[in-house]
Amino acid sequence: MKLSVSGITIDLGTKPAKRVLDDVSFEAYDREFLSLLGASGAGKSTLLKIIAGILVQDGGSIAFDGRAVDGVAAHKRNVGYVFQDMRLFPNMTVEENVAFPCKMRGMRKDARFERARELLAHVQLDGFGKREVSSLSGGQQQRVALARALAATPQVLLLDEPFSGLDEHLRDEMRSLVLKLHREFGMTTIMVTHDAIEAIEMSDRIVYLSGGRVEQFGLPDELFERSATSEIAACFGDCSTIKGVVEDGVFSAGPLSLSAKGVAPGSATAVIRQSAAAVDAGMPPLFPVRCCVYRGSTYLVRIDLEGQSLSVPSPSPVADGALVGVAFDGSGVFVYAEEGGDDAGR
Ligand SMILES: Nc1ncnc2c1ncn2[C@@H]1O[C@H](COP(=O)(O)OP(=O)(O)OP(=O)(O)O)[C@@H](O)[C@H]1O
Known part of the structure; x- marks a missing residue:
């Protein structure tokens, strides 16, 4: 029917x-x-x-x-x-x-x-x-x-x-x-x-x-x-939603910079899935650790982004207050212009 x-x-x-x-x-x-x-x-x-x-x-x-x-x-x-x-x-x-x-x-x-x-x-x-x-x-x-x-x-x-x-x-x-x-x-x-x-x-x-x-x-x-809005991208769980600004195709919030090709300039929201981010010693140590918790097979590091919280898995424990580098995989990072939300870019 x-x-x-x-x-x-x-x-x-x-x-x-x-x-x-x-x-x-x-x-x-x-x-x-x-x-x-x-x-x-x-x-x-x-x-x-x-x-x-x-x-x-x-x-x-x-x-x-x-x-x-x-x-x-x-x-x-x-x-x-x-x-x-x-x-x-x-x-x-x-x-x-x-x-x-x-x-x-x-x-x-x-x-x-x-x-x-x-x-x-x-x-x-x-x-x-x-x-x-x-x-x-x-x-x-x-x-x-x-x-x-x-x-x-x-x-x-x-x-x-x-x-x-x-x-x-x-x-x-x-x-x-x-x-x-x-x-x-x-x-x-x-x-x-x-x-x-x-x-x-x-x-x-x-x-x-x-x-x-x-x-x-x-x-x-x-x-x-290809979630159409930040709400949809976030509904699958295990992600961080970060407010920031897009300028010249780049999303920024404090030390965080992400590609936002095709997203209109201005206020924006990034949704970063935990599966698309990892603490990486090979990356510049830009991110202050608020706390680190044991999750069984991995650790979860909460990074303080000027008052916002970014959660990133880590293969090993990290000290509170340390600075860490983070690698992002674009397939699980979504950026949306504040209004409308249909300007998703990566
Ligand atoms: N008889 C009613 N009178 C006034 N408002 C109502 C009535 N029935 C539903 N609503 C309102 O309509 C909106 C949608 O309700 P609905 O139950 O369809 O949502 P839902 O998506 O199924 O939510 P949930 O997952 O919590 O069940 C809610 O804000 C609810 O308060």
Whole structure:
């Protein structure tokens, strides 16, 4: 199912109302796995609810396979939805929860329980059907929520931060399970996440939302290697964000100078990934060390850049207050003009 989101705009709240989504457009192709990535408050969940029909937009349109569904009620859109807080029915057994969407569609009792058992097997919960939901662990409840979302054979699956309550080990398991089900069931899947690594690991493409607008829409490697804004470059973690000035294609902040070819002169922001910098005895010792911490396989040196902090890995410990040299690898250094942010250079 091709999903088209065209010019979606919505204001929420009163006194004053706030523009939560502003002219959001993108398309997910049939069977694509697409992530909506962005910081808290960017508008991701709001957009997911509009796609599901739980919330009605003020402007723009949602279309499935080219047909607008704006007037179609949520339960008639053939969309599966996994909520962040799962929203399982506590008064029903596991299989009653999973069978519920089929009941809503008028499926016979024996057929819908048969379907529920099949789905529970798919999410590795064979034999759990008669249990109370409250007797299950968080990870098991998340799988019940997933099975329930799949019950009515949706063509579009919407996942709102589906792994947020799980520990890292369970999260990995659930990611694999979701990708397996996405492929097996042949759905178009849209997942909300604020975890950039999760998004690049799982998605065919990523929509990055900021302040209710699409800042970048592309392949995972495009967002990682050619981030359109400093916010996107920084969202992958393990980086330093440094304010400075660009003049004649060079970014400076105290002793730090970086190539900023193509970036407009004036105030600018540099994002330097830790993987692109290293303490190097062969470089001029320009940078004062604020502190050095042990990180297992490496040390992490925090450099004081006139009040700003630059974090750089080091193969060996360095004394606080010492001056060190640093080598930079341009592939992980991004410079953006202060306004707009689309003047990225390296
Ligand atoms: N019913 C509402 N009334 C007023 N403001 C709202 C309403 N729902 C959401 N908002 C505001 O809209 C903005 C976007 O909210 P939304 O939940 O879509 O963000 P999000 O990107 O999913 O964030 P998170 O990752 O924290 O869930 C937030 O500033 C939120 O406070």
